[in-house]
Amino acid sequence: MNKEAGVGSRKLFENDKIIVWDFVLPVGEETPVHTHDHSYMWFAVQGAPLQIYDEHGNDVGLFPVPTDGVFELKVQDGTIEVMSEIGKGVKVPAKHKAKNVGDAPYREILVEWK
Numbered sequence: 001m002n003k004e005a006g007v008g009s010r011k012l013f014e015n016d017k018i019i020v021w022d023f024v025l026p027v028g029e030e031t032p033v034h035t036h037d038h039s040y041m042w043f044a045v046q047g048a049p050l051q052i053y054d055e056h057g058n059d060v061g062l063f064p065v066p067t068d069g070v071f072e073l074k075v076q077d078g079t080i081e082v083m084s085e086i087g088k089g090v091k092v093p094a095k096h097k098a099k100n101v102g103d104a105p106y107r108e109i110l111v112e113w114k
Contacts, residue, residue: 007034008110018111025050025106030099036075037094038112041084044069045109048102055095063087063098065106 008021019038025031025048033055047067052060065071072084075094082090100106 007036007040007112012109017114019114021110021112023106023108023110025098025100027100027103027105031097033095033097035095036073036080036112038114039073039075040110040112041070041072042108042110044071045107046105048100048104048106050106051099051101052092053097053099054093055097060092060096061090062101063090063092065108 006021008023009025010022011019012022013020023042027048030053044065044067047065047069049062049064051062054060066086069086070084071082071086074081074083078094080092080094082088
């Protein structure tokens with residue numbers, strides 16, 4: 001079992017093909033360092049700008065997430081690449097953390113493909 005943090009706040013569903021997560025990040029809060037092992041997509045229920053940091057705390061970029069935005073991400077060789085129109089081509093390390101630098105709570109529904 002992986003002792004790192006999961007990729008969401010609460011696992012809503014899992015079967016042999018997908019894992020569905022609810023993810024909430026209050027204003028000014030950051031996630032623990034976590035690793036994405038599976039390609040995934042998410043729907044932003046309540047968007048916010050997310051500051052992304054690598055596992056060592058180095059700033060790797062600001063990712064503005066609009067409310068109702070849908071994102072598709074491919075995980076390969078330790079890197080996440082954004083495949084969706086919003087953010088297309090952006091790459092970040094698969095092992096990272098994110099901080100809500102906006103003025104409203106952030107929430108997404110994330111679906112990982114196994």
